[in-house]
Amino acid sequence: MLRLALARMISSMVVMAIVALLTFALIGAAPGTYLDELSVNPQISSDLLSRMRAEYGLDQPFYRKFWKWERALMSGDRGYSFVYHRPIRHLVAERVWNTVLLNGLALAAAWIFGVALGLAAAARRGLLIDWAIRGGTTVLMSTPTVILAVLLLAGGAQVGLPIGGRSIEALDGQNFVARMTDLARHLLLPVTAVAAVWLPAIARHTRDAVVTALREPYMLTARARGVGRGRLFLVHAFRESLNPLSSLLGHSVSALVSASLLVEVVMSWPGIGQLMYDAVLKRDIFLVVDLVQLSALFLLVGNIVGDLLLHAVDPRAAP
Secondary structure, three states, X not given: OHHHHHHHHHHHHHHHHHHHHHHHHHHHHOOOOHHHHHOOOOOOOHHHHHHHHHHOOOOXXXXXXXXXXXXXXXXXXXXXXXOOOEEHXXXXXXXHHHHHHHHXXXXXXXXXXXXXXXXXXXXXXXXXXXXXXXXXXXXXXXXXXXXXXXXXXXXXXXXXXXXXXXXXXXXXXXXXXXXXXXXXXXXXHHHHHHHHHHHHHHHHHHHHHHHXXXXXXXXXXXXXXXXXXXXXXXXXXXXXXXXXXXXXXXXXXXXXXXXXXXXXXXXXXXXXXXXXXXXXXXXXXXXXXHHHHXXXXXXXXXXXXXXXXXXXXXXXXXO
């Protein structure tokens, strides 16, 4: 397992370098820069724009920008946002934990309810509850995330839930219970929206994996030997279904940022997704590259987690 983890870490470093280079290339191929928008301001002189372009290296080809960014990264410098006029590490540090909190709670909720629904559907396969769960998950999988988020906002507004953002300053002087209550109220809609992205896939994977395991010949043998239905279902069949579920867990961890990006934008949650959206619109290239790198890091960590879980469950199936 240690050898597998080291191999994945080395390959991940190579992948992240390639991702950064391609990001610089794509941004360089796109027309216009942040300074082009400033050029229409009559209060900003052309000399100032020229100095800014040279200072930030915007007049250089993409591979030189990449090399400059890579050298700064090796020295511990995450770069500087010329749109926000702040170090990028400060911008990311202020928002990354909001995204981790949102996605962590959503992922936990999705797995708890998804596995429960999948087990219920497998236990009553072919019956009404199985058809209802499969139909409901199909509807959720077919609904775009944006539409789901808007519907949740509309429903939340009807019952008095917060429908956007979260102001820390407004809670100054409030006690711990009031702060946690406010956080829970602001998290309810975004967590529900992100959990709804993953719940259908988890429920369907759990149902199919358990049903497939129950059809194996050794399951029929165990049942013939007198193993109870509950033990056969919850212990033996569910244990056999851990292989595909461990891979899905790694995939769900790897898509932490991408799963919540649209939800954060629509619901104004102050996380990485909202920051990435603003950075792309404002063409803050170094901030965009760093946020893409963060997304790639989540993706690679999720893949490593999935591989390690698969190795722990069944070493023969691990790559």
